[in-house]
Amino acid sequence: MNRKKIIYLLVLIPFFGFAQEKINEVEKVTELDDIIITASRKKESIKEVTSSVTIVGEKKIQNQSLVNSNIASILQYTVPGLATSSNQTSNYGQTLRGRPFLVMIDGIPQSTPLRNGGRDLQVIDPASIERIEVIKGATSIYGNGADGGIINYITKKNRKEKIIMGSVASSFTAQPASFDQTLGFRTSISLNGKHNRFDYVLGLTHEQTGLLKDANSVNISPTYSLANMNTYNGLIKIGYEISENQRIEASYIGYASKSFLNQDVKIGKWGVTPTIGIAAADRLGTPEGTPRNHNLRLSYSNSSIWNGTSLNVNAYSQDFRTVFYYDKIQFLNGGQSNVTSKKIGLRANFDSRLFSKENYKADLIYGIDLLQDATVQKLEDGRFWTPQMNMQNTAPFALVKFDAWNKFTLKAGARYENIKVEVDDFNTLPVLNTKTNTYTPSIFVEGGNLEYNALVWNVGVRYNVLPALNVFSSYSQSFSINEIGRILRSATTSVVSKLPTDPIIVNNYEVGLAGSPKRWFNYEVTSFWSTSKLGASSVQNTDGSYAMQRAPEYIWGYEAIINFKPLDYLSFGGAFAWIEGKVDNDNDDSYEKYINGSRIMAPKVTGNVQIQPLKNWDVELSVLHNFERDRFSSDPATNKYSFNEGPVQKYTIFNFSSSYVINKHIKTSFGVENLFNKDYSPNIAWWMARDQDYVKSPGRRVSLQLQYSF
Template sequence: MHMVIKAVPGKGRLQPVGYLFCFLIFLIAAFLITPASTFAQEQASPKAAVTGLVTDADGHPLGYATIKVSGGKSSQTDEQGKYLIKGIIAGNHRVEVISVGYQTASKEVQFFADSTVEASFVLQSGSALSEVVVTAGRKAESIKEVPSSVSILNARQVKEQLNINPSVAAILGNTIPGLGTATNKATNSGQTLRGRQVLVLIDGIPQSTPLMNGSRDIRTLDPAVIERIEVIKGATSIYGNGSAGGIINFITKKPAADQIFSGTSSVGLSGNVAHPKNTLGYRFSQTFSGTINRFSYVVNGTYNYTGVQRDAKGNVNAQPDGLGENALYNAFVKLGYHVNENSDITASYNLFRSTQNSDYINSVGKYGVNPSVGVKGDDPGEPAGTPYNHNVLVSYHNKALPLNSALDISAYYNGFISMNRYVAQGTAWYGPGQTKIQSFKKGVRLTLNTPWKMGAWGDGELTYGLDLLNDRTNQILTDGRVYIPDMNMVNLAPYAQMKMDLLTNFILKAGIRYENADVKVKDYNTIARGPNNQGSIAVTGGKIPYNATTFNAGLRYNKFELFNPFVSFSQGFAINELGRILRSATSNTLESITTDPIITNNYEAGFSSTLGKLNVTASYYISKSNLGANLVDNGNGVLVAQREPENIHGYEITADWLLSQQWTIGGSYAYVEGKSKQANGTNVYLNGLRIAPPKATGYLGYRPSQLLDMKLFWVHTSSRDRFDVRSNGLYANSEGPVKSINLFNLVANYKFNSKLSAGLGVENLFNNSYYPVVSQYRAIDAEYVRGNGTTMNLNFYYNF
């Protein structure tokens, strides 16, 4: 399966191979739909139905659990844990319920024609690898109906990791195969997914700033408001700009459906165990939730202060943009109104703020010799971090439109400020300075879903809609100088995604998306690199058009639990870091600046397998693009974008085994490698900003009773040494060698009673002295900082 897309400003052309591929996809669809009338009489025969409620052991409804009836019928529970499946042939059938993080439950049910049977289930906690509903195709569906790799963290897993480290970047880096490990900083620079940039969403609202990547998009909310995290891997043409590596979608908390007033209060303390001086931190979080008649609500406020961070030897880690002496605020409100049984309105607001106010400044060390450490002092700049990130969302859902169609429409606003560290001497501008990226997005997302019947051949559905996005992004210095001019993008993108359940067990998907974007840039001057405006260039503004059509297609076969394979092809579109190109302009007009978008072709094959209590997944992928986005040292320490063709490949393996009711074990391994092709035909490795070293994870869980649950986690990053020193005897920016790292984390949860519980987390359990991956590959003296020594987090939770 192969197609080539050529996209240039103002044009988007699908090569002949692509036309043939798409024609075959829709030819197959037409062929399969045609026989539907032959079986219309059979479909009209009397059938039965089943309904019920799915809850956990504490009686809380489990939304989005998968319900399967032997014979092929399946559905999912709604947010209240309720489900209804119609069209079941009369007779005896097995009804099975599967939900991530819980043991599968099933029962034999006898069905009678023209009647509805009630079958409710209570699920017990169990294996972490199971089915769950995801939004990979803009519609809730079973993970085993998605022909691509998906990783899910549910609320219980997020809470476990929060007790170890409350940073969302650390939570994901320690658990998601293919995602780089966290940097121990407020930024997620280098934390790519499968070697490419990832699109970060909160309830579908884009947080990433692809016009100028500020590398703070992963850490944009507190885990206290997260219901689950969905990570869709590989380029996707469903969500548009910036998703070359995949999608991270944070799904926020939902209201408690079975109580008028409920909530969770939590308090916590943190600090370095081996060297505790000034390391004390504290955390407060309060959540209220409930449903009153047709109204529902969730309200949360969280404050998290991190004390001084010290390495295993007791040195202060005073790196700029660090998390030491960092104050985090998060305010979250979600309100819902249940119009009727078919429609709902939801409105939400989330404010995130995280800034560093440190009493220490960096005493610069020597890369490869001794670390940079903190000494008492004052930083003349403004506090670095995220001064604010606002998210506003209003959505409407209706599942009773004509033709059994469902409608989801949402309007959103995102305001995001990213403050970089102060530098006494800039490398890209004259004198000292401190930059901040300002990004303001507003948009509308329209999604429609229409099912259809194909008789004995199976069922099908079409998901289609329109995305409208206005993204204004710039980068300025706090003294008023403009580093990157205001880029005003309007992007209109219609899309359609077809899904067919063929012969019960084959899931065929194919989709198309048309990107139509214009970026307006006013007249501007590049920033001066010397006194008296030396080096500044006046550039005439204008409008840069981008048009491209992207495609995806995939097939999954899910008849056998033992072997559930898939193959897929998908494309991603990105106007990647246009700001970096504009600020480095050497010409006077936009027309002479190369700004072509990046079209990524992603090929993947994989499978999932369940054998008793053992679950295994594996996948292999190839990611190609004719234009690249690699940032390379220009010889002066400044990273500039390279546009050479890129070829990335890798594989991932995961396994989880429920040994008994008390013991669980599992792990993962992810490998990725990539090269760019230079003009002379030479293939050159991509640097550390793009390619993470191989990563392995493992865990051992022990649950001696319903009151106590413990897990030991292992995170390993292997070595990677791909580059030689340059003529000056030093490694270029982001080309330093990486040595292997082994870290162990421990978490224990104890339930005193039904309301009161405690969580203890220990990060870097054995006080290993190490340099994080980013500190190693960056090869910069000021950023050569050790990781944290043994750090403990103790949290108490009270549920009411």
């Protein structure tokens, strides 16, 4: 039976299997209004935003979670300019428009810029998320780390007047060809309500995955594996309305993941034989994953602190720890590294109305961000791979927003960054030189204080000429300290101040068109480019060591999004993203070499079809097509590619999901990932161009969920 017949059958079978009688009371999960808060640090319509944004609503998150609850996977299908997922615990290489991004939860930074562990996407369960706001392109509005943009997880809020309501959902996942080994379970409980001036949201999720196998039922490599992963997530949010204008809210979000996978690695051959997992009696090291990510937040808002001015203050803390895989070779006598980061911060945001007339108004958004971040990377046995690093970040900012005729928006703002980093004395750790097959000698490095200052700007304009034609354009800068921890751990100089730790300033330009020519049709087309005098990409030196390449960079690309809803029960659409970048190693404005795969994604197309054959039944089919990217040549002598420069191969993946509301309390859902059991490798397996990283992606995986709401 061919693919088309299978799709038709999946869509048509329920017509014959369910009664046609409509249910009067049907659970509805509706998208929120197109109001965002991340782009300008205030609530505004998407039609007032002067750059390209993507809002992933709650219904889309739920549908994608039926297929795969991994947020990195959800985002690869919903955010055009985001690189594809590696299907691993790490999101290394999953850049946004070719650059690193800043991840936040309700405005609390999750990324660890002093030593990026590549775990910042997977720090919360999707069951706790109301929507995801993605601001694409470098931006200074939130500061350090937002070179490629911002991904802000907005957690759930209570929106009802009832004292208590909620839901319980249980599901299992498995790969049909190896059901008993791949069986996993997931349970989620949520409660919310309001009593007098108090409101609350409570949530708890636990998921345990089984083994993960490729399309040929072979174990996927255990390195950074999501197999046999226990994940826990808790959300507590309590709010109190002090008065009509004032509100205070406290929240806690806790996340933990641990993999108890007793497998060893069997190294394959790049492009020929995949690296796989083989049974091991007792794998060395401690469980991998993120054993803790604690976020505490206390916020106060006043919509009229004085005439025409509102205030929002957020005090927060984060305690984050992630553990990588045990490496028998890289470290002398073996070892397993971890990254620990502890943050405390304060964000104070004022919003003042400068003037308001019949057709004109202007606002001034201003405030200050304060952050202390203590980060270190060590081995589980206590050896330091990086020294202890303590950062203090002070950043006042201001943004003027002018609106006219309900059609025209102009924004201009600035942010002043002052960052101080205190680095302890340390000894570098001996690591393997892959060229000489010897371990680098340990050297003593004298610590010290590093300080960075910068004033970054942004300006943007949007003119909604007609419903069918909205024009927007923006220029914005971002400021980020380079990943100091990675530079320090491979230091060859005995004094910290002499190391190449210069920050990264990105200039981002964007021009776009958007609109809704018809009520059932909308589109967006965007062109963007960014420059930086000193970029940073991971490369391999001629002696086999790994380093950060510091050189001028130029990145450019295009995105296109189109959606149709010709009938109440039918909608479909898609998105395309193409990104390219070059680096000027000689600093002569020639930009002679392409940026490697750890930064630049292969072009991709995503699409989806949503059908509602009955009022209480939804069906969705989604697709992702990944194109080739082949920009580098292999070494003629060895026929091998340099690290991160392997050619990426194309593949196409289909996913399917369906939900049926039995009554106002009970809903059943069904999802299939990799519907046609495609045998393929993720992009990271190709561009890393190393035998140990040439892995396969999971084969067909199904999930079945039952949800009870009250």
